[in-house]
Amino acid sequence: MPCKIRFKFSKTGSYKYFSHLDIISIISRAIRRAKISVKYSEGFNPKPKMSLGPPTPLGIESHAEYGDIILTDDLEPKDFLIRLNNALQERLKIEKAARVLSAVKSIMSQTDIIKYCLYPGSCNTGKEKMDILNDLPGLLSDENGQAPAGIYRFEKSEDDDNGSPVVLNLYGYAKILKGIESKVFKFGEFKVLLDKVCKEQCIGNIKIIKEELYMICGERLITPFEILS
Amino acid sequence: MKKIKTLKYPKLEKLLCDIQKPGRYVDHEIGTSSKDPVHLESIPGSVACGLAFPDIYEIGMPNLGLQILYDIINSRSEFSAERIFPPWADFEERLRETGIRLFSLENRIFLDCFDIVGFSLQHELLYTNMLNMLDLGKIPLHAEKRGPDYPLICAGGPAMANPQPVSAFMDFIVIGDGEEAIIPVLERVGAYKAKNRGKEWFLKEISSIDGVYIPSFYKFYYFPDGRIEKIDPPVKAKKAVLKDLDSFGVVKMPIIPNIKPVHDRFAVEIMRGCARGCRFCQAGFIYRPVRKRRAATLIDQCSEGLSNTGYDEISFLSLSSADYKYLNGLVKGVLEKSGDGRLSISLPSLRLDSFNISLASLMQGGRKTGLTFAPEAGSQRMRDIINKNITEEEVMDCIRTAFSSGWEKVKLYFMIGFPGESQKDVLAIAHLVERIAGTARVNMPPRKRRRLNINVSINVFNPKPFTPFQWAAQDRIEVMEEKFKIILDNIPKRSINVTWSQPEKSRLECALSRGDTRMCEVIEEAWQRGAKFDNWTDIFDPDAWQEAFNSRDLEQEFYTSRGHSLGEILPWDNIDMGISRDFLISEHNRAARLINE
Numbered sequence: 075m076p077c078k079i080r081f082k083f084s085k086t087g088s089y090k091y092f093s094h095l096d097i098i099s100i101i102s103r104a105i106r107r108a109k110i111s112v113k114y115s116e117g118f119n120p121k122p123k124m125s126l127g128p129p130t131p132l133g134i135e136s137h138a139e140y141g142d143i144i145l146t147d148d149l150e151p152k153d154f155l156i157r158l159n160n161a162l163q164e165r166l167k168i169e170k171a172a173r174v175l176s177a178v179k180s181i182m183s184q185t186d187i188i189k190y191c192l193y194p195g196s197c198n199t200g201k202e203k204m205d206i207l208n209d210l211p212g213l214l215s216d217e218n219g220q221a222p223a224g225i226y227r228f229e230k231s232e233d234d235d236n237g238s239p240v241v242l243n244l245y246g247y248a249k250i251l252k253g254i255e256s257k258v259f260k261f262g263e264f265k266v267l268l269d270k271v272c273k274e275q276c277i278g279n280i281k282i283i284k285e286e287l288y289m290i291c292g293e294r295l296i297t298p299f300e301i302l303s
Numbered sequence: 304m305k306k307i308k309t310l311k312y313p314k315l316e317k318l319l320c321d322i323q324k325p326g327r328y329v330d331h332e333i334g335t336s337s338k339d340p341v342h343l344e345s346i347p348g349s350v351a352c353g354l355a356f357p358d359i360y361e362i363g364m365p366n367l368g369l370q371i372l373y374d375i376i377n378s379r380s381e382f383s384a385e386r387i388f389p390p391w392a393d394f395e396e397r398l399r400e401t402g403i404r405l406f407s408l409e410n411r412i413f414l415d416c417f418d419i420v421g422f423s424l425q426h427e428l429l430y431t432n433m434l435n436m437l438d439l440g441k442i443p444l445h446a447e448k449r450g451p452d453y454p455l456i457c458a459g460g461p462a463m464a465n466p467q468p469v470s471a472f473m474d475f476i477v478i479g480d481g482e483e484a485i486i487p488v489l490e491r492v493g494a495y496k497a498k499n500r501g502k503e504w505f506l507k508e509i510s511s512i513d514g515v516y517i518p519s520f521y522k523f524y525y526f527p528d529g530r531i532e533k534i535d536p537p538v539k540a541k542k543a544v545l546k547d548l549d550s551f552g553v554v555k556m557p558i559i560p561n562i563k564p565v566h567d568r569f570a571v572e573i574m575r576g577c578a579r580g581c582r583f584c585q586a587g588f589i590y591r592p593v594r595k596r597r598a599a600t601l602i603d604q605c606s607e608g609l610s611n612t613g614y615d616e617i618s619f620l621s622l623s624s625a626d627y628k629y630l631n632g633l634v635k636g637v638l639e640k641s642g643d644g645r646l647s648i649s650l651p652s653l654r655l656d657s658f659n660i661s662l663a664s665l666m667q668g669g670r671k672t673g674l675t676f677a678p679e680a681g682s683q684r685m686r687d688i689i690n691k692n693i694t695e696e697e698v699m700d701c702i703r704t705a706f707s708s709g710w711e712k713v714k715l716y717f718m719i720g721f722p723g724e725s726q727k728d729v730l731a732i733a734h735l736v737e738r739i740a741g742t743a744r745v746n747m748p749p750r751k752r753r754r755l756n757i758n759v760s761i762n763v764f765n766p767k768p769f770t771p772f773q774w775a776a777q778d779r780i781e782v783m784e785e786k787f788k789i790i791l792d793n794i795p796k797r798s799i800n801v802t803w804s805q806p807e808k809s810r811l812e813c814a815l816s817r818g819d820t821r822m823c824e825v826i827e828e829a830w831q832r833g834a835k836f837d838n839w840t841d842i843f844d845p846d847a848w849q850e851a852f853n854s855r856d857l858e859q860e861f862y863t864s865r866g867h868s869l870g871e872i873l874p875w876d877n878i879d880m881g882i883s884r885d886f887l888i889s890e891h892n893r894a895a896r897l898i899n900e
Contacts, residue, residue: 106615107612107613
């Protein structure tokens, strides 16, 4: 009996340098090594029926990569996770897996928001620097106080669970939404602006990590796994 | 030898900002097996070996020779091999501005900290990249300028059939099969390091190893008109021959690239050497004798490799795959073991007289990999002269088989400029392609006919060393262009796409492959004038090369197009390739008789 599994994986270290297509090939080979049987498409050039979430900019680590895959035989998501991780290197790690109905829409089509977290670099820990960093949303806005294009929410956050101070949580629009005046958040353009401001303010490297994907559901933001329940 | 220094990862991250395809420069793919440098240095007799492939990662990684040598070296606990590829233009600029030396992939060891660096030279247009890599590693280019503080520099690969053009840069060169030479060489490198003896001691030690050629042991004398007067001493260096391919198993856990390489599959060499004797083909001659892997153990090794790597395509490499007697059995066996029916089989070197129905049906299962055939000549007269013994009937049978079995695309290789070629022969290429297209179309189901795609690649004949045609002349550029035009004007446009080699590039490749020791200065001069990545059409700089030749008072056509006399001393005459001169001359004469008929 075929089954569809949704999985979440992280892409860290040097794996941030591999493109979306490269990652698909890496996972496809790992699936074959793990002897997990995938369903293939029909036609002249059959491909494994697997689709990933929106691509991540090259050079950015991500804790929020998602994929849907159709297997030819039923497999416990727990076993899928373990077997696939055994065939993969640490820097690409399956964090979560769950069975989904085959009718579930693709993650790419459902993603409305991408969340990025900005962390201070190691040279930014002095008090003076921290104050500037706290001000970053303001510094990045233009003279009218307008945030850069494509941003849904842009705020300094509480420290995260690990105790490391997060500077900013940035929620960017992944697509143009009906009924909301939104532009798509262009990471490349934002990075250019960020680098400029950092240079002016003499702040060192700010690390950006892609942290989560969301769909807007009324007032709430829900993740690709929360959608299923 | 220096203490090993490496580039730290955070520094690499900084360097990679805004660099194209940063994945080329990062390490630790599945399958890497080099040792930790700190640990390595503590082992007595240890050797840190750099395997340098002078083209970008995506092109170098599919090279099976690289994987084979890497595997052999790393299987020894006291040796460690790491890979080095040249940076692309943007990263090279970054390295030069920051003053950071070229480094290896695995542990980011700086090039000049290796004990030995070996260059894999697949063809002559990689020579400037090789010099550029040495320069980026802050290593002196000339062997005589490198003392014990610098790595030993050597080279191997098919281009080394004639090693003279790079002789000034190399401490030594390995000619022929590298597998059995590499370990004895590295053992002596270990001794050289430990004993603090001079390089002369080391060179003398390795000179007795089969396949080792030491340029500094020879001196070339030239007549005023440029021909070679004498090579001293009159001693030949013998190429290395691996008698039994199976003495080294198939590399079952190769390095698996994380970014897409030009060939993305599990590669297995089933046979080395070729018995056909096409008169223009250097590979056919220099890789003799023919050696085959045993079929019984091969099926299991292939399956194990596919299982270890997860590739869904396997490529059986050889010069003429259908001459491997058990090919059908091998393909069948590997397909059966793979189970899921998703495995694609790639057979890159099928002769047109051997692609038969049973093979075609076996290859049906997976994704259809491209079919490539090399008729080389359009007329039977020409095919007889070059000894490529296939008839038009066989060509058409093969095309019929392919297109009635579901293939829609085929690539055809042709060559112009063979000795004795007439305009009629050139025109025959266009006509043959037209007939092939017709046969293909007729054998396809009508609704699929518009998907017919025939890619024709026209190359220029190059009289290569160690072939019966090694005394022949390459066409001059004007003649090349004339012949391309004849073909292009006479090939129908529908479904057919023609590409041809750049004449200046073909001429340069020819000059370099037939060069003598004076070519070293030309290559260095061209590199200094900015020549690199010469094989890349957009980057190739023919002016830099022409100026380089001019600066040394040399002409490319002296090497390519004057036609050498049978009595002349050739730059590769001090290499013993296992082929007798008499045999080459008799083949040459046979061709001459056919030309004059």
